[in-house]
Amino acid sequence: MSNFEVTVLGASGGTDGGATQCFMVRPMGCRGLRSICVDGGAGFSQISQMLARSKDSFKSELLESFYANDFEPAGQFFDPKASVSLGFPQCILGSLEDALEKHKHLNTFTKAMEIYMGVKEYYITHAHLDHIGAMVLNSPFACDANSGDAKLICALPFTLQAIEKHIFNDVIWPDLLHGGSSRLKLSSLTDGIPHVCGAFPQWDIIPFKVHHGFSASIVDERVYSTVYLFSDRSTKQSLLVCGDLEPDSASGGEPLLEKAWEYIATRVPRGNLKGIIVECSSSASTPKHELYGHMSPAYLVGQLSRLREMYGDPDVLAGLSILVTHVKTIISEKDPRLVILQELREAALQERLDVRFSMAVQGYTFSF
Amino acid sequence: MSNFEVTVLGASGGTDGGATQCFMVRPMGCRGLRSICVDGGAGFSQISQMLARSKDSFKSELLESFYANDFEPAGQFFDPKASVSLGFPQCILGSLEDALEKHKHLNTFTKAMEIYMGVKEYYITHAHLDHIGAMVLNSPFACDANSGDAKLICALPFTLQAIEKHIFNDVIWPDLLHGGSSRLKLSSLTDGIPHVCGAFPQWDIIPFKVHHGFSASIVDERVYSTVYLFSDRSTKQSLLVCGDLEPDSASGGEPLLEKAWEYIATRVPRGNLKGIIVECSSSASTPKHELYGHMSPAYLVGQLSRLREMYGDPDVLAGLSILVTHVKTIISEKDPRLVILQELREAALQERLDVRFSMAVQGYTFSF
Numbered sequence: 160m161s162n163f164e165v166t167v168l169g170a171s172g173g174t175d176g177g178a179t180q181c182f183m184v185r186p187m188g189c190r191g192l193r194s195i196c197v198d199g200g201a202g203f204s205q206i207s208q209m210l211a212r213s214k215d216s217f218k219s220e221l222l223e224s225f226y227a228n229d230f231e232p233a234g235q236f237f238d239p240k241a242s243v244s245l246g247f248p249q250c251i252l253g254s255l256e257d258a259l260e261k262h263k264h265l266n267t268f269t270k271a272m273e274i275y276m277g278v279k280e281y282y283i284t285h286a287h288l289d290h291i292g293a294m295v296l297n298s299p300f301a302c303d304a305n306s307g308d309a310k311l312i313c314a315l316p317f318t319l320q321a322i323e324k325h326i327f328n329d330v331i332w333p334d335l336l337h338g339g340s341s342r343l344k345l346s347s348l349t350d351g352i353p354h355v356c357g358a359f360p361q362w363d364i365i366p367f368k369v370h371h372g373f374s375a376s377i378v379d380e381r382v383y384s385t386v387y388l389f390s391d392r393s394t395k396q397s398l399l400v401c402g403d404l405e406p407d408s409a410s411g412g413e414p415l416l417e418k419a420w421e422y423i424a425t426r427v428p429r430g431n432l433k434g435i436i437v438e439c440s441s442s443a444s445t446p447k448h449e450l451y452g453h454m455s456p457a458y459l460v461g462q463l464s465r466l467r468e469m470y471g472d473p474d475v476l477a478g479l480s481i482l483v484t485h486v487k488t489i490i491s492e493k494d495p496r497l498v499i500l501q502e503l504r505e506a507a508l509q510e511r512l513d514v515r516f517s518m519a520v521q522g523y524t525f526s527f
Numbered sequence: 528m529s530n531f532e533v534t535v536l537g538a539s540g541g542t543d544g545g546a547t548q549c550f551m552v553r554p555m556g557c558r559g560l561r562s563i564c565v566d567g568g569a570g571f572s573q574i575s576q577m578l579a580r581s582k583d584s585f586k587s588e589l590l591e592s593f594y595a596n597d598f599e600p601a602g603q604f605f606d607p608k609a610s611v612s613l614g615f616p617q618c619i620l621g622s623l624e625d626a627l628e629k630h631k632h633l634n635t636f637t638k639a640m641e642i643y644m645g646v647k648e649y650y651i652t653h654a655h656l657d658h659i660g661a662m663v664l665n666s667p668f669a670c671d672a673n674s675g676d677a678k679l680i681c682a683l684p685f686t687l688q689a690i691e692k693h694i695f696n697d698v699i700w701p702d703l704l705h706g707g708s709s710r711l712k713l714s715s716l717t718d719g720i721p722h723v724c725g726a727f728p729q730w731d732i733i734p735f736k737v738h739h740g741f742s743a744s745i746v747d748e749r750v751y752s753t754v755y756l757f758s759d760r761s762t763k764q765s766l767l768v769c770g771d772l773e774p775d776s777a778s779g780g781e782p783l784l785e786k787a788w789e790y791i792a793t794r795v796p797r798g799n800l801k802g803i804i805v806e807c808s809s810s811a812s813t814p815k816h817e818l819y820g821h822m823s824p825a826y827l828v829g830q831l832s833r834l835r836e837m838y839g840d841p842d843v844l845a846g847l848s849i850l851v852t853h854v855k856t857i858i859s860e861k862d863p864r865l866v867i868l869q870e871l872r873e874a875a876l877q878e879r880l881d882v883r884f885s886m887a888v889q890g891y892t893f894s895f
Contacts, residue, residue, distance in 0.1 A: 175636075176664040177572040203856075204545040211597040225635040229579040267593040268543075272858055288700050292660050296544040325693040332656050333819075334744035376702035451701075488571075490640055 161187045161526035162396040162433055163389060164248050165482070168209075169201025169293070170519035172440045172453075172485035178205050178521050179289035180485060182400060182436060183278070184389065185248070186359055187526060192254050192277030193358045197387060197400045197436075199281050199294025201521070207271040209246055209522050220245065222520055226494040233523070235497060238515035241480060242526040247274070275300060279358040280346075283314040284402020285371060285384040286321035295332050302341045309342035311357065315366050315385050319345045351422065353390070363390040367419035369404040370412045372452020381412065382452060386419055390427070397427045398527050401437040403485065405452050406462055416462065424469035432476075434527035435463075436519065438485035442495055443502045453485070456502040464510050477513040480527055484519040496520075529555045529894035530764040530801055531757060532616050533850070536577075537569025537661070538887035540808045540821075540853035546573050546889050547657035548853060550768060550804060551646070552757065553616070554727055555894060560622050560645030561726045565755060565768045565804075567649050567662020569889070575639040577614055577890050588613065590888055594862040601891070603865060606883035609848060610894040615642070643668060647726040648714075651682040652770020653739060653752040654689035663700050670709045677710035679725065683734055683753050687713045719790065721758070731758045735787035737772040738780045740820020749780065750820060754787055758795070765795045766895050769805040771853065773820045774830055784830065792837035800844075802895035803831075804887065806853035810863055811870045821853070824870040832878050845881040848895055852887040864888075 164187045169178030179200030185193070196202075221230035237243050246252075251274065258273045259265055281294055294312070301310045312322065323345060327336045335341050348354050353363035365388040374380035386401040399419075407414050423432060440453035447455075454462075459481075467476050483503065486496045496518045503516045517525065532555045537546030547568030553561070564570075589598035605611050614620075619642065626641045627633055649662055662680070669678045680690065691713060695704045703709045716722050721731035733756040742748035754769040767787075775782050791800060808821035815823075822830075827849075835844050851871065854864045864886045871884045885893070 173664050174667045175571045175575065175639075176569075176661040179664070201544075203543045207543065207593050208591075211591075211593060223576075223579075225575050225579060225639070227634060229635055266595060266860070267597055268856065269858055271543075271593070286699055288660065288663055288694070292656065292664070293544040295656055296541050296547070296660070299542045321698045325696065325699045326656070328693065329742040329744055329748065329750065330689045331654055331693050331699075334742070337744045374697040374702070376697060376705045380697065382697065488636065490637055492634070 161242060162391055162394050163187060163398045163527040164189075164524060165436065165527065166247055166524040167519045167521055168196070168205040169521055170484040171521075172438065172487040173289050175488035179292065180402065181205070181293065184400070185251075186361070186391070188250050189359070190250060190254055192251060192258060192273055193279055194277050195280040195282060195356060195358050196278050197282045198284055198290040198402060200289050200292055202293035202297045203271055203275045203300065204293065205521065206274050207267055210270050211267050212246070212522065224494045227492060231494060233520065236500070236518040236520050238480070238517045240515055241517045243517065244524050245522065246524065248524050272300070278310060280311045280313050280356065282364060282366075282387050283312060283318050283322070284386070285382075286318050286325070287403065290402060291322065291326065295326055298332070298335050298343055301343045302335050302338065311344050311346045313346040313348055313354065315348055315350060315368055317383055318385065319347055351418065361391055361393050363392060364388070365390065365422070367415065367422070369416045369419065370407055370410055370452065371403045372405060372410060381410070386416070388419070388423065395428065396431050396433050397423070398433050399423065399435045399437070401435070403438055403440075403453055405450065405454060406458050409447070409450070409458065410452070417465075420462070420466045420469050424466060429470065429472060429475050432479065434480040434482060436482040436484060439483045439499050439503065440485050440487045442498045456499060456506050460503065460506040460510055460512060463507070463512055463514060467512065473511070474513075479514045480525075481514050481516050482519045482525055483516055486518070529610060530759055530762055531555060531766045531895040532557075532892060533804065533895065534615055534892040535887045535889055536564070536573040537889055538852040539889075540806065540855040541657050543856035547660065548770065549573070549661065552768070553619075554729070554759070556618050557727075558618060558622055560619060560626060560641055561647055562645050563648040563650060563724060563726050564646050565650045566652055566658040566770060568657050568660055570661035570665045571639055571643045571668065572661065573889065574642050575635055578638050579635050580614070580890065592862045595860060599862060601888065604868070604886040604888050606848070606885045608883055609885040611885065612892050613890065614892065616892050640668070646678060648679045648681050648724065650732060650755050651680060651686050651690070652754070653750075654686050654693070655771065658770060659690065659694065663694055666700070666703050666711055669711045670703050670706065679712050679714045681714040681716055681722065683718060683736055684715055685751055686753065687715055719786065729759055729761050731760060732756070733758065733790070735783065735790070737783045737787065738775055738778055738820065739771045740773060740778060749778070754784070756787070756791065763796065764799050764801050765791070766801050767791065767803045767805070769803070771806055771808070771821055773818065773822060774826050777815070777818070777826065778820070788830070788834045788837050792834060797838065797840060797843050800847065802848040802850060804850040804852060807851045807867050807871065808853050808855045810866045824867060824874050828871065828874040828878055828880060831875070831880055831882060835880065841879070847882045848893075849882050849884050850887045850893055851884055854886070
């Protein structure tokens with residue numbers, strides 16, 4: 160029985176500037192249009208395109224690739240046992256029909272606005288532009304007095320401070336946080352402490368600060384990011400959703416990701432961890448000094464092994480779904496997402512890790 | 528005889544978060560892949576999609592609309608006499624074939640990289656995120672030691688300071704300006720003073736600071752933007768490319784746009800102004816206090832009348848091409864771009880302004 164439904168609005172690791180990380184997360188089969196998003200690198204525009212595409216069977220199971228072929232069959236990107244479907248979940252589409260009864264214009268943008276208005280909280284991993292851009296560009300919609308919308312931007316303090324100081328400052332973007340009628344608000348989380356999700360109060364969301372490399376211009380200045388553990392208090396099931404990150408050891412940093420694994424291994428009972436959404440930006444051929452605070456296949460499989468070790472049970476991760484995100488666009492013959500999937504599967508086999516890797520692809524919904 | 532070739536990589540006024548303003552400008556029929564861009568709200572991703580689309584005749588003359596219909600016939604958006612074609616200009620596509628001979632992978636991303644590497648200068652109108660976002664997300668490509676790429680970000684000081692302080696600061700984005708190997712550099716322009724274009728030295732590019740409303744949170748703090756006059760020293764022909772702006776009178780500000788009109792009326796001979804690319808964000812039904820520093824049809828036609836008045840010749844603008852950009856996404860029955868086009872044509876008729884309005888649509892090339 161699945162517990163979490165994740166619709167991928169964006170999963171690119173750049174640098175092409177396509178739809179970057181934004182995962183819409185909901186309880187499986189939940190009625191209504193409420194949702195929360197982890198990161199805001201995609202948004203209203205991607206929602207609109209998904210709704211328009213759903214009416215068009217042409218190319219519906221072909222993905223934009225632009226490498227060996229411009230479009231590739233979707234099946235190659237998913238584990239054969241993954242629970243994945245094109246477009247929004249049926250329960251959202253059903254709820255959308257109900258919500259639209261009050262409207263006279265039933266066009267795609269009207270539908271997209273209903274879904275966008277349903278996003279009640281953003282959980283931001285860090286303030287890099289590819290994780291917040293669309294959230295910022297869409298924000299005037301959230302402040303329209305007629306929209307009935309209200310949104311929280313939830314994150315650890317270092318992320319909120321960056322967004323407040325450098326984005327909503329009337330220089331890079333109108334300051335919609337401090338205007339009188341604004342319904343866009345910041346909500347500060349605490350590292351390692353469960354936060355009760357506003358949209359879905361049955362969920363605890365626990366943020367963990369993690370390493371994300373170093374500053375490009377200031378020697379030894381570290382950059383941080385966040386991973387979020389979703390924990391359903393009634394079913395006791397959990398899902399881990401990561402932003403950009405690297406293993407603690409990659410930069411010789413203090414144990415941070417290690418603490419997240421320890422929390423999971425001690426608090427999430429065996430079998431209750433339903434999935435991990437995690438980046439793997441670059442392929443195995445990338446030199447370590449060119450990872451810039453990101454995961455490689457070796458790093459990711461190494462960290463999964465570490466989690467298994469902490470559980471002290473060689474089979475604890477058997478069958479676990481790993482959804483891989485944030486693959487960087489490079490110049491190559493083959494789609495790097497397919498290269499990385501293969502490398503991950505081979506590395507996991509060598510470590511006798513029986514996990515299932517799929518690629519997070521924009522426009523698809525995954526169940527965990 | 529046309530002089531300027533403008534490929535629209537993005538022209539959305541938001542808030543949907545689709546491809547926002549970026550115009551690739553080149554001398555008509557110019558060989559090679561060099562180009563400059565006015566604003567950076569779109570980039571590599573849109574170049575890739577345009578190249579992929581060019582191979583696919585399906586829907587090629589239908590535009591994404593998402594209002595009355597998800598796709599609308601392109602012809603509605605253009606003046607019948609406009610010189611417009613789908614995709615990149617033939618001279619770029621021809622030069623691309625030559626450039627590709629050195630590559631072994633001839634896929635769409637490789638081609639897109641060649642065109643992206645050809646962008647030598649960005650002329651930024653102001654630092655709002657919808658005018659710089661893709662330029663920032665694409666910037667690591669420009670700093671890749673293997674790419675042979677080098678780019679200048681050209682703007683008035685207030686814009687460069689914002690980009691340096693709030694974007695390339697290792698918080699919102701890696702500081703790629705001050706890294707040792709970076710080939711991304713800032714280039715400061717001076718208000719009203721001709722700047723010799725690096726990519727096309729036959730061009731003077733003259734920036735004029737203009738009004739763009741007020742700060743959202745600080746009372747009476749003004750926001751500024753820039754318009755760029757392109758002037759070809761050999762042909763004496765000119766093109767005006769604007770970012771976001773409002774008439775000086777809209778906010779009771781000092782004469783700024785007025786100075787740009789005065790410069791044009793005194794320096795650009797009658798008939799040598801080939802076109803104006805200018806925003807018109809909202810329709811005539813929008814209250815003035817909801818324009819937030821932007822143009823309406825009445826404001827835009829009023830400003831064109833003012834330019835005519837300065838020339839002192841009632842027929843001076845006859846047949847002038849006006850390319851309208853930055854229409855905001857709203858919830859409505861009809862595509863607001865079509866509404867605004869109609870309102871502009873009616874308002875111009877009333878003022879006996881015989882200009883030709885077309886809508887800047889992503890993926891099309893216009894000649895001036």
